[in-house]
Amino acid sequence: MKILVVGGGGREHAIIKKIKENKNVTEIFALPGNGGIAADATCVNIGAKDIDAITEFAVRNNIDFAVVAPDDPLVLGAVDSLNAAGIKTFGPNKAAAIIEGSKVFSKNLMKKYDIPTAAYEVFSDMEKALEYLDTAPIPTVIKADGLALGKGVIIAATRDEAKSAVRSMMQDKVFGDSGNNIVVEEFLEGPEVSVLSFTDGKTIVPMISSMDHKRALDGDKGPNTGGMGTVAPNPYYTEEIADRCMKEIFIPTIEAMNKEGRIFSGCLYFGLMLTKNGPKVIEYNCRFGDPETQVVLPLLESDLLDIMLNIYDRTLDKAEVKFSDKSACCVVMASRGYPQKYETGYEITMPQDKNIYVAGAKIDGGVLKTAGGRVLGVTEVADTLADAVYNAYKTVDSVKFENAYYRKDIGAKALKAEEK
Ligand code: AMP
Numbered sequence: 001m002k003i004l005v006v007g008g009g010g011r012e013h014a015i016i017k018k019i020k021e022n023k024n025v026t027e028i029f030a031l032p033g034n035g036g037i038a039a040d041a042t043c044v045n046i047g048a049k050d051i052d053a054i055t056e057f058a059v060r061n062n063i064d065f066a067v068v069a070p071d072d073p074l075v076l077g078a079v080d081s082l083n084a085a086g087i088k089t090f091g092p093n094k095a096a097a098i099i100e101g102s103k104v105f106s107k108n109l110m111k112k113y114d115i116p117t118a119a120y121e122v123f124s125d126m127e128k129a130l131e132y133l134d135t136a137p138i139p140t141v142i143k144a145d146g147l148a149l150g151k152g153v154i155i156a157a158t159r160d161e162a163k164s165a166v167r168s169m170m171q172d173k174v175f176g177d178s179g180n181n182i183v184v185e186e187f188l189e190g191p192e193v194s195v196l197s198f199t200d201g202k203t204i205v206p207m208i209s210s211m212d213h214k215r216a217l218d219g220d221k222g223p224n225t226g227g228m229g230t231v232a233p234n235p236y237y238t239e240e241i242a243d244r245c246m247k248e249i250f251i252p253t254i255e256a257m258n259k260e261g262r263i264f265s266g267c268l269y270f271g272l273m274l275t276k277n278g279p280k281v282i283e284y285n286c287r288f289g290d291p292e293t294q295v296v297l298p299l300l301e302s303d304l305l306d307i308m309l310n311i312y313d314r315t316l317d318k319a320e321v322k323f324s325d326k327s328a329c330c331v332v333m334a335s336r337g338y339p340q341k342y343e344t345g346y347e348i349t350m351p352q353d354k355n356i357y358v359a360g361a362k363i364d365g366g367v368l369k370t371a372g373g374r375v376l377g378v379t380e381v382a383d384t385l386a387d388a389v390y391n392a393y394k395t396v397d398s399v400k401f402e403n404a405y406y407r408k409d410i411g412a413k414a415l416k417a418e419e420k
């Protein structure tokens with residue numbers, strides 16, 4: 001089978017390595033891929049948002065199955081375009097991808113169908129939002145409606161901070177049209193859990209839980225990033241909580257989308273907060289998480305492509321989805337300065353026999369060089385979380401590039417939680 005994967009980060013690298021395990025796979029194309037993915041797939045320089053070019057490439061190359069991994073092309077309708085051209089594709093169509101594409105949509109969906117989430121107000125008028133913030137409970141959370149590269153969420157500790165976030169989104173348009181509408185949300189507290197799930201709209205199968213580390217610096221300090229590391233499973237996510245989430249959140253979400261005529265097919269990501277009043281949805285993503293995928297897929301014992309084909313056929317109930325009872329840790333190595341200013345173009349040396357998922361790198365003169373903020377993720381799997389963390393940092397020591405920066409405490413919070 002000829003496979004096409006849209007995207008070019010660490011998540012896509014992890015998906016490609018897993019799909020490669022299927023014996024029927026003869027060739028994998030990555031659009032655009034990256035310098036590290038090039039070791040596992042044929043990279044073609046077509047941007048992930050260039051839907052017409054992606055579709056044309058898929059048809060011309062007789063692609064048997066396509067996977068659209070990033071949020072942008074999903075929200076823009078890449079799956080609709082590929083399906084219309086006769087290409088079987090994994091991922092939600094445009095109508096369903098709105099669950100991530102619009103926070104106003106997802107919040108209203110949860111309210112309408114009684115799915116637990118933070119209380120909120122929606123504003124399209126800046127003056128009304130500012131007035132509301134004169135009396136709203138503080139701290140509060142301001143969210144741009146549309147996609148904002150993971151940066152559209154501001155936790156405001158004071159009224160002034162909240163108001164300046166609103167002005168920057170609605171007046172200065174720092175996130176463009178994504179800030180035309182905003183959500184002002186109740187501030188929730190508790191451990192966060194990421195649960196990715198496979199679903200064909202009829203059946204939903206949660207994957208192993210994971211924990212992201214979103215802040216740039218140790219001790220969860222510094223600015224938010226795309227994610228500096230992950231562990232799986234997440235020790236806070238007990239079987240009892242999992243059962244509750246299935247009943248109160250996962251199944252109700254799939255049913256709600258069906259009732260809205262927006263059948264969701266693909267990977268639905270639940271960003272959850274375990275509050276003292278029970279688990280609540282912080283966000284939905286219409287795709288695999290990055291870097292959650294880099295710890296979840298290495299623990300998947302079943303065949304990923306088979307699961308994806310079953311989802312396409314709406315026979316997920318027939319697929320085997322089995323996870324190992326081991327643990328995994330992924331440490332992201334970034335260019336120093338990320339998520340703000342950083343330099344690139346430095347040579348990378350790394351072991352070839354390890355689970356290293358490359359994100360921001362390119363081949364330049366035959367040499368692999370840094371080319372982005374998050375450069376790569378090092379994953380290790382072990383019988384215990386402690387060993388997975390220890391081994392991941394040992395492998396990190398054998399990866400070299402100038403200006404490398406990584407958090408030293410990935411997994412520390414999870415290990416502490418395990419002790420309790
Ligand atoms: P998001 O981009 O939606 O994943 O939000 C980024 C991060 O902001 C989340 O991972 C949470 O840590 C935090 N966050 C979002 N919404 C809330 C909320 N209502 N209360 C507290 N923290 C939040």
Ligand code: GLY
Pocket residue numbers: 150212226227285288289290291292
């Ligand atoms: N790691 C969070 C996300 O993929 O959105």
